[in-house]
Amino acid sequence: xxxxxxxxxxxxxxxxxxxxxxxxxxxxxxxxxxxxxxxxxxxxxxxxxxxxxxxxxxxxxxxxxxxxxxxxxxxxxxxxxxxxxxxxxxxxxxxxxxxxxxxxxxxxxxxxxxxxxxxxxxxxxxxxxxxxxxxxxxxxxxxxxxxxxxxxxxxxxxxxxxxxxxxxxxxxxxxxxxxxxxxxxxxxxxxxxxxxxxxxxxxxxxxxxxxxxxxxxxxxxxxxxxxxxxxxxxxxxxxxxxxxxxxxxxxxxxxxxxxxxxxxxxxxxxxxxxx
Numbered sequence: 001x002x003x004x005x006x007x008x009x010x011x012x013x014x015x016x017x018x019x020x021x022x023x024x025x026x027x028x029x030x031x032x033x034x035x036x037x038x039x040x041x042x043x044x045x046x047x048x049x050x051x052x053x054x055x056x057x058x059x060x061x062x063x064x065x066x067x068x069x070x071x072x073x074x075x076x077x078x079x080x081x082x083x084x085x086x087x088x089x090x091x092x093x094x095x096x097x098x099x100x101x102x103x104x105x106x107x108x109x110x111x112x113x114x115x116x117x118x119x120x121x122x123x124x125x126x127x128x129x130x131x132x133x134x135x136x137x138x139x140x141x142x143x144x145x146x147x148x149x150x151x152x153x154x155x156x157x158x159x160x161x162x163x164x165x166x167x168x169x170x171x172x173x174x175x176x177x178x179x180x181x182x183x184x185x186x187x188x189x190x191x192x193x194x195x196x197x198x199x200x201x202x203x204x205x206x207x208x209x210x211x212x213x214x215x216x217x218x219x220x221x222x223x224x225x226x227x228x229x230x231x232x233x234x235x236x237x238x239x240x241x242x243x244x245x246x247x248x249x250x251x252x253x254x255x256x257x258x259x260x261x262x263x264x265x266x267x268x269x270x271x272x273x274x275x
Contacts, residue, residue, distance in 0.1 A: 005134040008088050009062055011072040012039055013130045013182060021182050024067045027127060035122045035129055035140070036071055042115035043073065046094065047087035049109045054079065057087050092133050098151050099138050101163045101227055106151060113151060120148025130182040139183045143198075143235055150227060163228030169221045170197065170236070171244055174213050177201060186210075188220055188236070197224075198235045210241065219244040 005011060014032060015023050040059065047056050056078060063072025075088045094106050098116050106113050119140065123129070129140035138144070150163075170190060177186035184201040199220065201210060221240040224233035 005072075005132060006074065007134050008075040008086055009072060009134065010039070010043075010088050010092070011063055011070060011132040012036060013132060014069045015128050015181060017126055017128050018178075018180055019128075020180055024069070026067065027069050031122075031124055031127055032069065032071075035119075038115070038119045038122045039131070040073070042095075042112065042119060043075075043087060043091055045109070045111040045115045046091035049112055050085040050087060050090050088133075092136070095131065095138060096136070098147050099144055100165045100223075100225055101147065101150070102165065103151050117148045117152055120145040128181050128183070137182070139200075141183075147227070159228030161228050161231050162226045165223050165225055166233075167221070167239075168224040168233070168236075169219055170224075171217065171219050172197075174210075174216060174218045174220070174241070177210055179207060188218075190232075191217065193232075195232060197233060200235060200237050202238060213241055213243060216243055217245050218242060 012035060014027055014035060015021070016025055016027065019025065043059055047059075051057065057075045058078055059073050060076050061071065062074035063070060073088075075086060091112075094109070094112050095116065097103060097105050106116065123140060123142060123145040125142065131138050131140060170188060171192070172188045172190040175187045175189060175196075177184060184203055186199045186201065187196045188199055189196050199222070219242050220236060220238055222236040222238040225235045225237070226233045
C-alpha cells in the first residue's frame with residue numbers, strides 16, 4: 001500500500017483498462033465524476049450510520065493531481081470526541097464484506113447497501129478503478145459489480161452453493177498473468193475439471209516470483225471467494241504458489257477468512273508464462 005495513506009483516508013485511482021500502473025492519460029470527466037460522487041455518497045452513508053450529528057465527520061480532499069486520475073479523501077471530525085467511530089474504516093469493512101460475499105453486516109444498513117450498489121453501477125469496462133486504503137486495496141471491476149448486484153438479491157434468495165470465503169488450495173495449470181494496471185490477474189485451469197478460476201496476485205512479491213511457474217502444474221493457496229452461483233469460487237486472492245507436477249485434485253484447507261492481501265509495487269506489461 002502507499003505508505004503516505006493514513007488510516008482515516010481513502011484514495012480512488014482510475015486508469016484506462018489495460019494501461020500501465022504509471023499511466024497518466026486523461027479520462028472522461030463523466031467517468032471521474034460518476035465514480036467520485038458514488039464514493040462520496042457511500043462515505044456519507046457510513047458516517048451517518050455510526051456517528052450522531054454531533055460527532056459526525058466532514059470529508060476533505062487530501063490528494064488531487066492534474067493528469068493523475070486520482071483523488072484522495074480524508075476524514076476530519078467536526079468536534080473532538082473520543083467516542084467517535086471512524087467512518088472511512090467502517091466504509092472499508094462494508095466494502096470488503098460485499099467484495100468477499102459476506103453480506104450480513106451490510107444488510108443492517110440499507111443506505112450503505114444502496115450506496116455500494118451504486119458504486120457497482122459506475123463500473124465502466126473501458127476503465128479500471130482501485131480503492132486504496134492505508135492497509136488494503138480493492139479493484140472496482142466487473143467482479144465487484146456482480147458482487148454488488150448479489151447484495152441486492154441475496155437477502156431474498158436461498159443459494160444452492162456456499163457463499164463467502166475460505167482459505168483453500170487448488171491444483172492446476174497456471175496460465176498467463178497480466179502485469180498491467182494496479183491489479184495483477186491471471187487464471188488457474190483446474191486439474192480436476194479443466195475449469196478456470198481467476199486469480200489475484202500479490203504484487204509485493206514481484207514478477208520473478210511467478211514467472212518460473214509458467215505453464216506448469218502448481219498448487220495455489222489463497223482466500224477463495226465463493227459467490228453462491230457455483231460450487232467453485234469465482235476468484236482467489238493468492239497467498240502462495242508451489243510447483244506441483246502431480247496435481248490431480250483440489251483440497252480445502254480451512255473454512256475461515258484469511259488476511260486481506262496487502263499489495264504494492266509496480267507492473268507495466270503482460271508477460272506470457274509459457275516456456
